Amino acid sequence: MKKLLRKLYDENNLKREEIIYLLNNITKDMYPIIFEMAQNTVKNIYGNRIFIRGLMEFSNYCRNNCIYCGIRKDNKYVDRYRLSKDEIIYSLEEAHYLGYRTFVLQSGEDMYYTSELMVEIIQEIKTKFPDTALTLSIGERDFYEYEMFFNAGVDRFLLRHETATPNLYSMLHPNMSFENRKACLYNLKKLGYQVGAGFIVGLPYEDNEVIADNLLFLKELNPEMIGIGPLVPHPQTPLHRMKPGSVQKTLLFIALTRLFVPKALMPVTTALNTLDEDGIEKGIKAGGNVLMLNLSPIHVRNKYEIYKNKESRDVSEIKSIEKRINNIGYIIDMSRGDHIDWLK
Numbered sequence: 001m002k003k004l005l006r007k008l009y010d011e012n013n014l015k016r017e018e019i020i021y022l023l024n025n026i027t028k029d030m031y032p033i034i035f036e037m038a039q040n041t042v043k044n045i046y047g048n049r050i051f052i053r054g055l056m057e058f059s060n061y062c063r064n065n066c067i068y069c070g071i072r073k074d075n076k077y078v079d080r081y082r083l084s085k086d087e088i089i090y091s092l093e094e095a096h097y098l099g100y101r102t103f104v105l106q107s108g109e110d111m112y113y114t115s116e117l118m119v120e121i122i123q124e125i126k127t128k129f130p131d132t133a134l135t136l137s138i139g140e141r142d143f144y145e146y147e148m149f150f151n152a153g154v155d156r157f158l159l160r161h162e163t164a165t166p167n168l169y170s171m172l173h174p175n176m177s178f179e180n181r182k183a184c185l186y187n188l189k190k191l192g193y194q195v196g197a198g199f200i201v202g203l204p205y206e207d208n209e210v211i212a213d214n215l216l217f218l219k220e221l222n223p224e225m226i227g228i229g230p231l232v233p234h235p236q237t238p239l240h241r242m243k244p245g246s247v248q249k250t251l252l253f254i255a256l257t258r259l260f261v262p263k264a265l266m267p268v269t270t271a272l273n274t275l276d277e278d279g280i281e282k283g284i285k286a287g288g289n290v291l292m293l294n295l296s297p298i299h300v301r302n303k304y305e306i307y308k309n310k311e312s313r314d315v316s317e318i319k320s321i322e323k324r325i326n327n328i329g330y331i332i333d334m335s336r337g338d339h340i341d342w343l344k
């Protein structure tokens with residue numbers, strides 16, 4: 001066991017059967033060693049800096065029916081909203097004034113925002129805030145649309161792969177396929193985006209094979225960003241009877257992923273903070289190095305309810321967050337916070 005962990009720490013890779021053996025035999029007393037390895041790994045690359053992003057959830061309309069997601073198309077109880085270009089810019093102005101230099105624009109898959117409208121929004125943001133990195137997280141689009149957004153100035157794109165086990169992917173995402181998800185991720189890579197993938201912990205049928213699929217897929221894709229968060233069941237979804245994903249397992253998988261893809265920027269996810277009030281500290285100690293704070297207008301914030309009691313931290317809370325981060329020996333970094341290979 002120790003040999004395997006040493007190998008992972010030194011070589012940042014393991015074979016499938018080694019991953020399975022590790023996951024089958026790992027015991028709780030080994031977690032602190034793995035967390036320390038993950039922290040050392042990230043500190044050697046990015047130092048003790050935690051990168052801060054501002055998250056704008058600009059529409060909760062969605063054409064998809066992911067069976068875990070509260071804003072799925074068939075959830076009739078969702079109070080749907082869309083923000084206009086001016087409403088988006090207004091909120092970004094405030095965050096920019098507070099020092100934020102990365103904006104993440106996220107929504108359901110809402111085709112109201114045509115590629116032309118998206119380009120208009122992107123161009124205005126990039127003109128108004130030229131010193132700021134822009135990330136999109138709007139789901140699956142065609143290659144040529146991703147190309148239009150990239151040429152308009154988008155720097156990064158988040159599209160979690162959710163699970164890398166094709167059958168499970170199909171079960172969770174009606175009318176969608178892992179094949180297409182993967183094609184989208186590779187298209188984004190090809191175009192030159194900093195790409196974000198990631199998976200949900202605690203999905204139905206999750207076993208160590210499923211986790212191995214995730215780790216091997218991430219190793220192969222080598223994304224610049226990786227988001228890993230626990231499932232938080234939503235009462236108005238088919239998965240309402242599921243138990244929430246385990247916080248401990250989520251932390252373990254963050255740490256292992258850090259060892260597989262050392263240079264990735266890895267957020268401490270909102271879902272983790274929702275399930276554990278010390279989620280920020282625990283996530284950082286497991287190898288996370290990014291934190292996203294919410295900058296959506298207050299009147300729509302509760303409506304972007306992918307799960308119940310979503311714990312979102314406001315951009316203005318940066319001072320209290322900074323204290324918490326300082327207390328565990330880290331500092332906040334408000335710069336664009338690009339992937340290390342982009343800085344070179």
Ligand code: SAM
Pocket residue numbers: 068069070071106107108109137138139140158159160162199200229230231232233234271306307
């Ligand atoms: N539509 C975009 C997409 O598909 O990438 C972005 C929005 S989607 C709501 C953002 C993420 O929320 C998903 O990638 C998924 O992992 C996460 N999510 C949705 N429902 C969740 C739940 N009940 N528990 C945990 N994470 C959830």
